[in-house]
Amino acid sequence: xxxxxxxxxxxxxxxxxxxxxxxxxxxxxxxxxxxxxxxxxxxxxxxxxxxxxxxxxxxxxxxxxxxxxxxxxxxxxxxxxxxxxxxxxxxxxxxxxxxxxxxxxxxxxxxxxxxxxxxxxxxxxxxxxxxxxxxxxxxxxxxxxxxxxxxxxxxxxxxxxxxxxxxxxxxxxxxxxxxxxxxxxxxxxxxxxxxxxxxxxxxxxxxxxxxxxxxxxxxxxxxxxxxxxxxxxxxxxxxxxxxxxxxxxxxxxxxxxxxxxxxxxxxxxxxxxxxxxxxxxxxxxxxxxxxxxxxxxxxxxxxxxxxxxxxxxxxxxxxxxxxxxxxxxxxxxxxxxxx
Numbered sequence: 001x002x003x004x005x006x007x008x009x010x011x012x013x014x015x016x017x018x019x020x021x022x023x024x025x026x027x028x029x030x031x032x033x034x035x036x037x038x039x040x041x042x043x044x045x046x047x048x049x050x051x052x053x054x055x056x057x058x059x060x061x062x063x064x065x066x067x068x069x070x071x072x073x074x075x076x077x078x079x080x081x082x083x084x085x086x087x088x089x090x091x092x093x094x095x096x097x098x099x100x101x102x103x104x105x106x107x108x109x110x111x112x113x114x115x116x117x118x119x120x121x122x123x124x125x126x127x128x129x130x131x132x133x134x135x136x137x138x139x140x141x142x143x144x145x146x147x148x149x150x151x152x153x154x155x156x157x158x159x160x161x162x163x164x165x166x167x168x169x170x171x172x173x174x175x176x177x178x179x180x181x182x183x184x185x186x187x188x189x190x191x192x193x194x195x196x197x198x199x200x201x202x203x204x205x206x207x208x209x210x211x212x213x214x215x216x217x218x219x220x221x222x223x224x225x226x227x228x229x230x231x232x233x234x235x236x237x238x239x240x241x242x243x244x245x246x247x248x249x250x251x252x253x254x255x256x257x258x259x260x261x262x263x264x265x266x267x268x269x270x271x272x273x274x275x276x277x278x279x280x281x282x283x284x285x286x287x288x289x290x291x292x293x294x295x296x297x298x299x300x301x302x303x304x305x306x307x308x309x310x311x312x313x314x315x316x317x318x319x320x321x322x323x324x325x326x327x328x329x330x331x332x333x334x335x336x337x338x339x
Contacts, residue, residue: 001027001334002070002194002225002313004038005047005054006244008324009259015324016047020054021061023314026331028062030338034311035062036070036100041107041115045247045260052085059093068098070190070225070311071172073105075127076115079136083159087141090167091160097167100190101137103130103178131181134171138185141166175199179207186214188221193285193301194313200224204305223309226301227286229316230333234289240329241288242266243317245279252278263317286315291336298337312337 003023007016024035037054040046048054051069059067072082082099090097105112139146143166145158171182174192176199182189189207193200204222211220229241243266250257253275261269271279287297302310316329 001032001034002036002038002311003048004040004313006260006327007045007047008243008318008322009261009265010318010320010322011259011324013047017057018325019327019330020047021057022326023330023334024058024062024065024067026334028065030334032065032334033309034066034068034098036068036098036311038070039073039076039102042111043107044258052082052089055089055097056092059089059096064096066096066098067093068167068170069100071100071102071170073103074101074133074137075103075130076105076112079133080140080157080159083137083140086167087160087163090165091163094165098170099137099167100170100172101134102172103127104174131185134181134185138169141169173203176203176206179203180210183207183210183220184212186212186217188217190222190311191224193224194227195225200305204307221308222305223307223311224301224305225311225313226298227315228294228298228312228333228337229286229288229314229329230291230294230336231316231329232290232336234293237288237290237294237316238283239263239267240316241283241286244315245282246271248282249275249279260317262322263319266317287312291339294337295339 003020005016005020007013027035035058037051038048039051041049051072055067055069074082086097086099140157140159143163145156148155148157170188170190171178172190172192173179174195179189191200191203207222208220229237231237231240240263243261243263246266246269247260249255287294298310314330314333316333318327318329322328
């Protein structure tokens, strides 16, 4: 599953984090395979600003599930810093860490500039050098590290002194660019279906058709992400999805970003008629419904796109009076999907 650590209108940041830890324990107990945390910045409804810190918290609060980034937006960071952080996480939780790498800013242009100044450089430069940054992270995390040539001398550089294992490294994307790059480098690839919703088949086909085997991966390996709201009935699932649908509408139309509304707050909002079709189109791409409806839809997605896994992003909101330290509807989504 994917978690953006949403912050509701009845929560502060600490309560949102407590809710995420409770959700992660639920996923761990139910047998989910992965728990990935996103990177977004300067958004009132999202507390997932720092994947490595969140991964450490979640891995320490769980016992079995793989924990990773979905993803680290690499142009925002110096490659050595990311390599060091994830090498350290892998040393602390061997065999349980995934490093998902993305190219998008994860924020607005002003915040993006503030993030990249002094790390990845200016925005265009950081994106241009993205393939090089990926290579640097891959090389520095290997047990032997990488040798840098400085004034005619070879200088060894390792992300950690004694690496015994390396996290699985994935490339993330919502366009052809990352699909091509993942195929070229022989890396596993994740398509952000939950965010894009279009071009999924084309990107995955391009990845498979162009894939070049690497020492780490002999055959293409893919999965996609999808927004999911599951409840006892289809109508209840639609009610619970409404706050996230409105948040995504604001993001796509340049509306005001704010903490995620409670269900009752969302139901009082009157959307402009021009936006209703966009909300309906988003809902059609999501998995919203009862357990039987949702499981059938996820199986259909896996078959249609031929992916090895489906990563669910539980988007069910909360009602007034919900314990701010929990997200019971998100936890129930995970339980109902398992059956």
